[in-house]
Amino acid sequence: LTVFGIAHVADTLxxxxxxxGISGGQxxxxxxxxxxxxxxxxxxxxxxxxxxxxxxxYDICNAFAMLTxxxxxxxxxxxxxxxPEVFDLFDDLILFCKGHIVYQGPASxxxxxxxxxxxxxxxxxxxxxxxxxxxxDAGRTFLRPLALADPSTPANAEQFAAAYKASPYFTERQxxxxxxxxxxxxxxxxxYLDRFFTVKYTNPWVHSFWLVLVREVKLVLRNRAFLQAxxxxxxxxxxxxxxxxxxxxxxxxxxxxxxxxxxxxxxxxGGMSLIPVMMEERHVLYKQLGAGFFxxxxxxxxxxxxxxxxxxxxxxxHVTFVYWMSGLAPEVSRYFFFMLVAFATNLxxxxxxxxxxxxxxxxxxxxxxxxxxxxxxxxxxxxxxxKAKIQSYFLWLYWISPLSYAYQAISLNxxxxxxxxxxxxxxxxxxxxxxxxxxxQKMGITTDPTMRWIGVLYxxxxxxVMLVVLYLTTRFVRWPERFEGEPDASVSMAASPSxxxxxxxxxAGDPERGGTTGNTADAVVSGVEQYTLSFHNISYxxxxxxxxxxxxxxxxxxxxxxxxxxxVTALMGSSGAGKTTLLDVxxxxxxxxxxxxxxxxxxxxxxxxxFGRISGYVEQLDLHTPAATVREALRFSAxxxxxxxxxxxxxxxxxxxxxxxxxxxxxxxxxxxxxGAGLSVEQVKRVTIGVE
Numbered sequence: 092l093t094v095f096g097i098a099h100v101a102d103t104l105x106x107x108x109x110x111x112g113i114s115g116g117q118x119x120x121x122x123x124x125x126x127x128x129x130x131x132x133x134x135x136x137x138x139x140x141x142x143x144x145x146x147x148x149y150d151i152c153n154a155f156a157m158l159t160x161x162x163x164x165x166x167x168x169x170x171x172x173x174x175p176e177v178f179d180l181f182d183d184l185i186l187f188c189k190g191h192i193v194y195q196g197p198a199s200x201x202x203x204x205x206x207x208x209x210x211x212x213x214x215x216x217x218x219x220x221x222x223x224x225x226x227x228d229a230g231r232t233f234l235r236p237l238a239l240a241d242p243s244t245p246a247n248a249e250q251f252a253a254a255y256k257a258s259p260y261f262t263e264r265q266x267x268x269x270x271x272x273x274x275x276x277x278x279x280x281x282x283y284l285d286r287f288f289t290v291k292y293t294n295p296w297v298h299s300f301w302l303v304l305v306r307e308v309k310l311v312l313r314n315r316a317f318l319q320a321x322x323x324x325x326x327x328x329x330x331x332x333x334x335x336x337x338x339x340x341x342x343x344x345x346x347x348x349x350x351x352x353x354x355x356x357x358x359x360x361g362g363m364s365l366i367p368v369m370m371e372e373r374h375v376l377y378k379q380l381g382a383g384f385f386x387x388x389x390x391x392x393x394x395x396x397x398x399x400x401x402x403x404x405x406x407x408x409h410v411t412f413v414y415w416m417s418g419l420a421p422e423v424s425r426y427f428f429f430m431l432v433a434f435a436t437n438l439x440x441x442x443x444x445x446x447x448x449x450x451x452x453x454x455x456x457x458x459x460x461x462x463x464x465x466x467x468x469x470x471x472x473x474x475x476x477x478k479a480k481i482q483s484y485f486l487w488l489y490w491i492s493p494l495s496y497a498y499q500a501i502s503l504n505x506x507x508x509x510x511x512x513x514x515x516x517x518x519x520x521x522x523x524x525x526x527x528x529x530x531x532q533k534m535g536i537t538t539d540p541t542m543r544w545i546g547v548l549y550x551x552x553x554x555x556v557m558l559v560v561l562y563l564t565t566r567f568v569r570w571p572e573r574f575e576g577e578p579d580a581s582v583s584m585a586a587s588p589s590x591x592x593x594x595x596x597x598x599a600g601d602p603e604r605g606g607t608t609g610n611t612a613d614a615v616v617s618g619v620e621q622y623t624l625s626f627h628n629i630s631y632x633x634x635x636x637x638x639x640x641x642x643x644x645x646x647x648x649x650x651x652x653x654x655x656x657x658x659v660t661a662l663m664g665s666s667g668a669g670k671t672t673l674l675d676v677x678x679x680x681x682x683x684x685x686x687x688x689x690x691x692x693x694x695x696x697x698x699x700x701x702f703g704r705i706s707g708y709v710e711q712l713d714l715h716t717p718a719a720t721v722r723e724a725l726r727f728s729a730x731x732x733x734x735x736x737x738x739x740x741x742x743x744x745x746x747x748x749x750x751x752x753x754x755x756x757x758x759x760x761x762x763x764x765x766x767g768a769g770l771s772v773e774q775v776k777r778v779t780i781g782v783e
Contacts, residue, residue: 092124095120095121095123095124095147095150095151095154096120096147096150097113097117097120097121097124100113100117104313105118105121114671116144116147119139119140120147120151122139123136123139123151133164133165133166134155134158134159134164134165134166134167135166135167135168136155136166136167136168136169137169138169138170138171139151139152139168139170140152140170140171140173140177145174145176145177148173148174148177149174149176149177149180152168152170152173152177152180152181153180155168155180156180156181167185168181170219172219172220172223173219174217174219175217175218175219177219178198178217178218178219179198179199181198182197182198183195183196183197183198184196184197184198184201184222186201186222186226188226188227188248188251188252189248190248191248191249191251191252192252192255193226193248193251193252193254193255194222194251194255194260195255195260195261195264196260196263196264201218201222202218202221202222204258204260205221205222205225205233208238208244208245208254209234209235209237209238209241209244210225210230210233210234210235210238211233211234211235212225212233213233221233226248226251231246292383292384292385292386293383294385296386296388296389299384299385299386299389300385300389300392300393302385303385303389303390303393304393304396304397307393307394307396307397308397311397311401317364317368318401321361321364321401321405322404322405322408325361325404325405325408325409326408326412328357328409329408329409329411329412329413330412332350332353332354332357332409332412332413332417333412333413333415333416333417334416336349336350336413336416336417337416337417337418338416338417338418339417339418341418341510341511342526344506344530344533347417347419347505347506347530348474348502348534350413350417350419351419351498351501351502351505352472352474352498354409354410354413354433355432355433355436355494355497355498355501356469356494357409358405358406358409358433358436358437359436359437359440359465359468359494360440360465361402361405361437361440361441362398362437362440362441362442362443362444362445363444363458363461363465365441365444365445365448366444366445366447366448366454366457366458366461367454369445369448369449370448370453370454370457373448373449373570376390376565377569380565380566387562387565387566388562390565391558391561391562391565394445395442395558398438398441399438402434402437402438402441403434405437406430406433406434406437407430409433410426410429410430410433414426414429419505420504420505420508420509420510420511421510422508422509425504425505425508428500428501428504428543429501429504429505431547432497432500432501432504432546432547432550433497433501435497435547435550435551435554436493436494436497436550438554439493439550439551439553439554439557440493442554442557442558442561443461443464443557444457444461445561446557446560446561446564447460447461447464449561449564449565449568450564450568452570453765467488467492468492468493468494468495469494470488471485471488471489471492471495472489472492472494472495472497472498473489473495473498473499473534473535473536474498474534477534477535478495478534478535478536479535480535493549493550493553496545496546496547496549496550497546497547497550499536499537499542499543499546500542500543500544500545500546500547500550501543502531502534502536503531503536503537503538503539503540503542503543503546504543505527506527506528506530506531507527507538507540507543508527511525511526511527511530512525512526512527513525513526514526515529524538621656621657622656622692622693622705623653623654623655623656623692623693623694624653624654624677624690624691624692624697625651625652625653625654625690625691625694626650626651626652626653626677626688626689626690626691627651627688627689627691628649628650628651628687628688628689629647629649629650629651629673629676629677629686629687629688629689629690630645630647630648630649630650630685630686630687630688631645631646631647631672631676631681631684631685631686632644632645632646632684632685633646633683633684633685634684646669646672646684647669647672647673647676649688650673650688651688662674671711674708676690677690678706678708680708680710692705707782707783708783709779709780709783710779713772713775713776713778713779714779715763715775715778715779715782716763717762717763717764717765717769718762719762719763720759720760720761720762720763721750721755721758721759721760721761721763721770721778721781722746722750722759722760724763724778724781724782725746725749725750725778725781725782726742726743726746728782728783729742729743729745729746730742733745749781750781753777753778753780753781754777755774755777755778755781758770758774763775763778
């Protein structure tokens with residue numbers, strides 16, 4: 092906590108898009124600290140500097156370097172544009188370009204290596220920036236005049252890779268893989284690494300299960316909004332059903348069937364709300380399972396143990412209200428049996444919904460499958476269509492449905508009660524039968540009382556099968572953060588017209604370059620009114636967790652400033668300093684907490700509506716319609732936010748200009764998608780900027 096500078100937020104929730112927590116930079120530091128806390132012999136870091144200021148980046152990489160050298164760890168870190176002081180911390184460098192290694196060797200000798208190839212690092216550029224650009228098309232500007240005419244000078248990734256393989260650095264690296272040396276190292280005394288892998292997980296299964304269970308309990312209890320919403324839903328639906336079927340008549344068997352079916356159906360859908368929650372937590376689970384934190388079975392059982400109390404509370408509330416208000420069989424044993432069936436059904440269906448959340452790539456897919464499955468279960472449970480009227484080729488759906496067994500069990504539980512034991516004569520039988528048996532026969536339900544326990548056992552068995560399937564999907568199914576074959580950000584940028592051929596970029600208003608004449612984009616931009624933004628004594632206070640209405644945490648303290656037309660103002664500060672908070676306050680995006688002070692536009696008070704009409708706000712979070720393409724997102728924004736006096740042709744010119752400025756032309760017709768199934772983080776950020 093101290094090394095990564097997050098000791099002061101140690102007890103603060105991490106948060107997400109909907110829950111206020113630590114800043115984006117602090118989340119990045121938490122990610123690094125989480126993996127470093129395990130003190131593993133190997134450490135990999137993917138762009139650990141993203142979202143961090145230069146000092147925090149240096150502190151993190153310096154911590155990596157110190158621990159690596161102190162404990163002889165093996166550390167590999169991917170960095171994007173590291174500052175010089177950070178680059179100097181690294182011993183070796185592996186430089187990539189379009190899937191090829193173009194250099195691997197001492198970091199301090201990398202610039203000298205490319206200088207021998209004819210590329211000279213300018214005095215005004217640091218080594219890290221030079222190395223990132225030298226292997227792209229922009230790297231041609233670093234060539235010495237004589238090297239420009241030399242046909243052996245590398246010009247693409249393949250040629251750079253070939254030059255590296257012909258260098259002494261490649262030969263030296265190949266010697267590190269000498270088979271005889273590797274075999275001799277295996278014959279030595281078992282190392283720490285050999286002993287480390289004698290067991291798959293650090294902790295015994297029981298201890299891992301306990302740790303995961305404690306964490307899951309904490310997470311559930313902290314999600315108060317979800318718990319309160321679920322409890323309110325259970326109470327309101329119980330009261331609604333109880334009052335709707337209040338004190339039904341004893342011989343009104345059809346209404347009694349309706350009460351039981353509605354209760355069973357509502358309780359079956361209780362777990363469907365967990366699908367988005369599990370989707371959100373899924374990639375965190377993947378990370379922890381991949382790092383060997385705990386076995387998948389420990390997580391599966393811990394989630395089940397945490398859900399049982401929630402389901403029980405929901406069942407007790409709903410069944411108690413509905414059972415006694417509607418006037419079902421007034422026997423305590425039958426009331427508890429009804430509750431048992433409802434509990435088993437809710438548990439089984441909740442696990443089924445969790446399986447779909449783990450087995451499918453996105454929330455729409457999982458919810459679509461669940462909706463279709465629920466519809467089938469409802470149709471073929473024996474209530475909507477009695478068993479006797481189900482076509483033979485659909486009858487198998489009745490026999491495999493857990494709802495059909497649960498519905499049959501609670502029907503037997505109700506109509507085998509004493510209040511329905513009056514003997515009656517029927518036309519179909521010369522032997523008198525009870526009134527309850529007659530009601531059961533009318534719905535095509537067996538009158539064998541043992542079937543109610545068979546129904547309960549089947550539902551619990553279905554739950555057991557779903558639990559095994561959940562374990563298997565947790566262990567084996569992985570949905571990647573990005574689809575294979577998705578264009579890499581560096582490839583897209585290298586192929587962009589602004590880098591490959593800057594002179595061919597489309598400029599609005601230039602007919603020779605594909606633009607239109609007349610009312611041009613330049614004319615639209617030049618006609619924008621100028622605004623001076625100023626803010627005076629802005630304070631923003633929020634509540635600490637569990638202390639509503641006190642506003643005892645100050646995030647902005649009497650800050651003042653201004654921004655003038657024609658100037659670019661940098662808002663800087665370390666991670667967690669309050670940069671995002673100030674922008675949200677100025678933009679009117681804060682809906683909680685207490686804000687004091689004045690925000691003025693051209694000297695007059697500004698409202699959130701005015702700010703939204705005259706400004707674009709590129710937020711830290713990237714929120715887009717997943718099914719839209721990049722061009723469609725920009726076009727939609729331009730057509731809605733530019734005045735109707737601007738022609739559609741000019742709006743299209745502006746869209747093309749923005750695509751070229753942000754180097755998005757190669758991605759213009761690709762779907763934005765969602766996290767894990769769409770554009771990369773860097774590409775989505777450029778789309779966010781383009782929309783604004």
